[in-house]
Amino acid sequence: MSGTKERDRTASSAPEVPAFRPEPKARAVVRDLGMGVRFALAGGREGWIRALLTGVGVGLGVALLLLCAALPGVLTERDRREEARLDWPFSSKTVSKADDTLVVARVDTDFRDKDVRGRLMEPEGPDAPLPPGLSGFPKVGEMVVSPALKELLASDGTGLLRERLPYDVVGTIGEQGLIGSQELAYYAGAEGLAKSIGGPTAVRLDRFGTPPEYTSEEENDPVIMLLILVVFAVLLTPVAVFIATAVRFGGERRDRRLAALRLVGSDAASTRRIAGGEALAGSLVGLFLGTVFFLVGRQVAASVEVFGVSVFPSYLNPSPLLALLVAVAVPAAAVLVTLLALRGVVIEPLGVVRTVRPPRRRLWWRLLLPLAGLVMLYPMIGQGRENGEFNEYLVVGGVLLLLIGITALLPWLVETVVSRLGKGALSWQLAVRRLQLSSGAAARMVNGIAVAVAGAIALQMLFAGIEGDYTKDTGLDVSLAQAQVELPDGHPLAPAAGKLADTEGVSRVYALSHGYLADKPWGKETENTASLTVADCATLRTVAKLPSCRDGDVFTVSGAQYDTGTPTLSRPGLELHLEVPDPSDPSRYAEGITWTVPAGFKEARSIPDPVGEERGGFLLTPGAVTAGMATGLSGELYLEIDDSVPDAMEHVRNAAAAIDPLTHTFRWTTTDRSDTYESIRTGLFVGAACVLVLIGASLLVSQLEQLRERRKLLSALVAFGTRRRTLSLSVLWQTAVPIGLGLLLASVVGVALGTVLLRMTSTPVRMDWVGLLQMTGFGAGVVVVVTLLSLPPLLRMMRPDGLRTE
Known part of the structure; x- marks a missing residue:
């Protein structure tokens, strides 16, 4: 009995083993993401180089997104300043001479295709209204000029303009009196302007700006609204594609690190989340760099004029709501893209299954995206201007699906074509073999430019098709006089x-x-x-x-x-x-x-x-x-x-x-175009210029990242006697083949989208072959420039000492 009691006392005094409680799912996700962030930022040189490359790629896209977020404010501020300085009466009531009146005469001119806004002013009393941007009226024979006009007058070769404006410069117009930093404008003092009132140039005013009671009721043109929607969709889609591509830089090296994590006990789901954390770190770096790029570009914008449009830095203030959306959407998209990319990759403790030949890509589901886009646009075919506004959700959704469909079709097209390539020179064989092993990475590199070219071709067809509706014959006989x-x-x-x-x-x-x-x-x-x-x-x-x-x-x-x-x-x-x-x-x-x-x-x-x-x-x-x-x-x-x-x-x-x-x-x-149509066309050119810069910069970063990934392979080939000329040509072929296929696919999709848009506006469909060749040529030109810029780093990497390791 005593022994039994002793055993009971011993058992009861033993410490209780706590029951196993699994870690909460949310806490595990946060822990894994945080671990991935630490790997990216504190993982040595390899980690932060990859994070920096990802950050630069994402940052370029973020900078352009912030620019787009600031665009509504730019347009609003330009319109506000233009209205604030309006010097034309809007009412039928005659303004009589008084102490608070001013006579203004319009004396606009041009100088070598540059518009010069000019006004002659004669105050008729001490309380005469002062135009925005001026601190006082210039005297007779004096003028106040914009900073850009002052600089132009002081430059060489402008003697004819100085002769036309025989006034002494006594000051500069403030920012509130100008709609752009590069605007050419002046106010000059004059006398005797009252006798010209009633003519086409001189008026008497008691205030500047649009009267509060005046409202402009402009009838919306459905085709113009369609143009605006398509322009925004076409310009922003490549930006999203670039960001999605940038977060996958260094994918092969990352997967080898993830295999090491599997070796020490990490499960597959946790490994993917750690990879998502690395992408999250790169996207956060990209947000920071993108903000820096945007702030630097914001200051540089004051000295730049693109297609006659200039802005002040104060214009470029992104909408807080849109900026917050960018700050949230970019990291979330980075993590989501990484998790989706890893779904087709089996990461095991002893390696990554992607190193063997992957299964052939299926075509059927890739066709669903462009087909769905056509289905969304189909109800509006033949609508034209007579049947109301175009459904903005269907328009944007249809255009996005068609353009994003390129990113789904291009990997299949590249894989299908390169699998049938083979015989040729040694450089060609090296390039083809590399493409056969990593066709997905090659397609990702050119996705953005293919999307941009397809959208540009579609817009070119649409603009060329409807140009006649917004261009009228002036009736001027230029053979008689000019x-x-x-x-x-x-x-x-x-x-x-x-x-x-x-x-x-x-x-x-x-x-x-x-x-x-x-x-x-x-x-x-x-x-x-x-x-x-x-x-x-x-x-x-x-x-x-x-x-x-x-x-x-x-x-x-x-x-x-x-x-x-x-x-x-x-x-x-x-x-x-x-x-x-x-x-x-x-x-x-x-x-x-x-x-x-x-x-x-x-x-x-x-x-x-x-x-x-x-x-x-x-x-x-x-x-x-x-x-x-x-x-x-x-x-x-x-x-x-x-x-x-x-x-x-x-x-x-x-x-x-x-x-x-x-x-x-x-x-x-001989012709005159609608101001609204011309403004949209100019806006497209400005946006396209920004996107082209982004395309080139992103392609260069992507190219340098791929060369960095293959640095040891290139060094090994050189050490074994491979000629540098052969390796350089192989790298060029690796770029040229995907780009050629991407431009071909972009031409097909762009023509299809352009045809649908023309049918929607009830415009006869005709091919703009010149525009098609121009757009594809621009895309190819960007690639050529990027390739030439990547040659010096390539030659530096092709050295035997690149085999050294620590």
């Missing part, structure tokens, strides 16, 4: 024509004046009106068919469209009243200037004039003009330009400005 000068009302025409005729680069001048006649004084209920044109016989023949002509003749014109008053007013002896604004009050008309229809007038037939219009009314030669009529006539001069003369148009603009600062000079073109 420039036009408009004089202020009442300015003598003959001296101006003589001065322009003597200008360097001007071959011929067609000068005419025009005004309007009525059977009753203007301002009263006039029943019949007719236009009046004054010019010499040679110029009159450009607007009508004349029977015969000599100075002093008068003609009545028939055949002009919408001309109903001429037959009624063509009665000899009828006194007609000329339209002349009252200089003291532009809303009223001066009286007493009349013209009597002579008895011996002739009849003429209207023809389209140099600007494409049919003139009616009366045609007068200078000898038929009576005293006082010149004050009611506006002068126009059509100039024939000799383009062989350097800066011919600049000489014309200088001569016109010398005649009167308020003259308006412009170069003729």
Whole structure:
């Protein structure tokens, strides 16, 4: 009994073994991810080099994403500043002269295809409104200029522009008065501008900006909205592909480290999470570097102008919500992409199964993505402009699926093609064998450029197809004249024509004046009106068919469209009243200037004039003009330009400005495009330029990473006697083959997407072969540049001492 009791006491006093409690799932995930982060950042030189390469690749994408997140703010701020400095009245109410009024005249000009915004100002009282960006009004003969214009005026070769702006520079326009850092603009002091009020250039203001009660109601164009949606989808998709590719840098070395973890007891799920942690570390480094790239680029942006668009650094403030979305989405996507990539890799304690020949990729599921994209876009085929807005979710989703489908199809295409390649030179065989062993890595490297080229081809087809809808014929006869000068009302025409005729680069001048006649004084209920044109016989023949002509003749014109008053007013002896604004009050008309229809007038037939219009009314030669009529006539001069003369148009603009600062000079073109369409097109070019830079930088980083992975292999081949020329050619072939296949696939998908988009806009489908070749050529050109830049590191790696190890 005692022994039994002793045994019971001993058993009861023994320590209790705690029951096994599995580690909570969430804690295990956090622990494994943290371990992966430590491996990446504290794993020695190999670890941080891979983390840095991943960070640079991700950082470039993050910088562009932050730029896109700042884009809405850029557009909003540019519009706000443009509205704040508007100097045109929006109401029909006449502003009378007072202590708080200002007379402003528009004197915009061009200098070698650069727009120069110019304003002449005359304050009429101490409380005159000051335009944004100015601290005071310049005096007569002085001007305040933008920093970019000040720099341009001080540079060599701009003497013609300095001659055109004969004012003393006394200050610079502040940032609030400009819409871009590279904008060319000036404000100059003037006097006597009030007499020009009522014309096309001068107005009286009591404030700048858009009145609060004014609202702009613009009708949305469905095709324009479609363009905007597709542009954003096409520009952002390659960025996402680049980031997904960058987080997989150094995959082969990483898998060997993971095999070592399996050897010390880590299970498969934990190993994958550790790999996800390494990708998380690289993405966090990428977020930091991307922020740095963005901040540096933000400061550099002030000195850059792309396709005529410039910004201030203060514009580039990403939306906090969008920036937070980027900060969360990039690391999450990095971990997710890594886990998905490892699903097809079996990591065992003694190695990675991927080193043997993998099973052939299946095609059927890869076709589902582009087919699903076509299905989403199909309901909107034929919709055009008549059936409402395009469904934005279907448009964006369909375009994304088609473009992302390239990333699924390209690995299959590369594997299928390279598996059938073989015979050739030694460099070719080395390249083909490498591609056969790692076709997936080769396809990943070119995924981004293939997606970008496919989107560019589709957009090129869409822009080329609908360009005619947003481009109209100006009707200008450029075979007769190539420039036009408009004089202020009442300015003598003959001296101006003589001065322009003597200008360097001007071959011929067609000068005419025009005004309007009525059977009753203007301002009263006039029943019949007719236009009046004054010019010499040679110029009159450009607007009508004349029977015969000599100075002093008068003609009545028939055949002009919408001309109903001429037959009624063509009665000899009828006194007609000329339209002349009252200089003291532009809303009223001066009286007493009349013209009597002579008895011996002739009849003429209207023809389209140099600007494409049919003139009616009366045609007068200078000898038929009576005293006082010149004050009611506006002068126009059509100039024939000799383009062989350097800066011919600049000489014309200088001569016109010398005649009167308020003259308006412009170069003729045969077509004119919609401003909205042109803005979207410019935005596409700016975005495409940024994406091309990202493509090149990402490809270079990817190429350097792959060369680093194969450094010892290259050194071993050189040590065994392989020629460096052979190895260099093999590396070039390894790049050229996937790129060629990627561009081929991109052309097919891009043409398919472009065809669908054209069908959606009810536009006839036609191939833009020039655009197709341009886009593929740009893609190939980027690859050539990247390959050339990677040659120096390649030659350094092909040294026998690369076999050294520690």
